[in-house]
Amino acid sequence: MTANEELAALEAGARLDAVLELFDSLPPVRIEELAGTWRGTGIRTGNPLDGLLERFGWYGKRFGGAEDAHPLLFTGRAGRVVSVNPRFVPVGSLLKVADRLDGPAVAKVFRALLPLMSTREPRARLRVVEYRGVSSAAMVYDALPICDPFRKVDESTLLCAMDLRGLPDPLMFALRRATP
Template sequence: MNTFESLQAGTTTEQALALYDSLDPVDLDFMLGRWYGSGFPTQHRMDGLLEAYGWYGKEFHDNDQVDPMLFKNGNDQIICINPERIPLWLLTSNFPAPKSALAGRFFSALMPLLKTQKPKAHLRMTEFRGKVSATMIYNGHPIHDVFRKVDDNTLLGMMDLIGMTQPFFFVLKRD
């Protein structure tokens, strides 16, 4: 069996799914707090995209108030981005989203237009791939991020989005 550590540098979707399915679910209380995000490469077209744009992670205030998209701007300030201002077709189409430093600086310049002061997601327990686990549900998009426990400070998340042909995986580490 492949371990989290051995797959974190890059793997296939099939191996990531096998690892994900082997991990324990988490409850809602486990999720509370701020989490630092990073990629879990599986040759998905979104691999590296969030990091190129300054993705910081997520913050779970309580079950009904979640900041799903925290980014660092050019001044290293953490900004809450409103995912409803990002067109959903960017995630489900074959549009080649640029992952360069220049694209990241452009996104950072747009952050004032994308930021929000209001939480844009909530947490619920849902059944997914045979286990009931904490799930972050975006308020304005049909996206569910379902979490599994790697250890007491690490989660493997999988984005479930209708229309996305390959699952997108990411890691959250307790901040």
């Protein structure tokens, strides 16, 4: 089974150890390989944040270079992709109530607030970080204690781990290069 086939099977939901086994088997990514816009897909592993970003219309991430990373892209009105400033994301509070943010009303309020939370400025940087024994490109948020290490599935697919201080296990997700 190829890494892409294995990832596709895991994306339906899997044990964290199975997703991390694939993650650990993948090669590192160079910062230069990340340029562009990427669509995100969460991988359900039992993490308290599983599915939360998707409920709010998470689109993915955009990278313009080492100093130009947009960590939170969401789909706004008329399908327009909006970059959100992570400073407005109350991560500590979300961890406490993530399981109760499932209703359509919450998503509707979030989408109504998108214009107030949007930014054109990069809100993260790309760095080479050692994670789980491998040095690879990772996104380091400016305003939150989050680091997203990346591993290469293929030229247009990444497997990623959101490492958040205070969260014992990483939130796993995949990124696929968006078509221009």
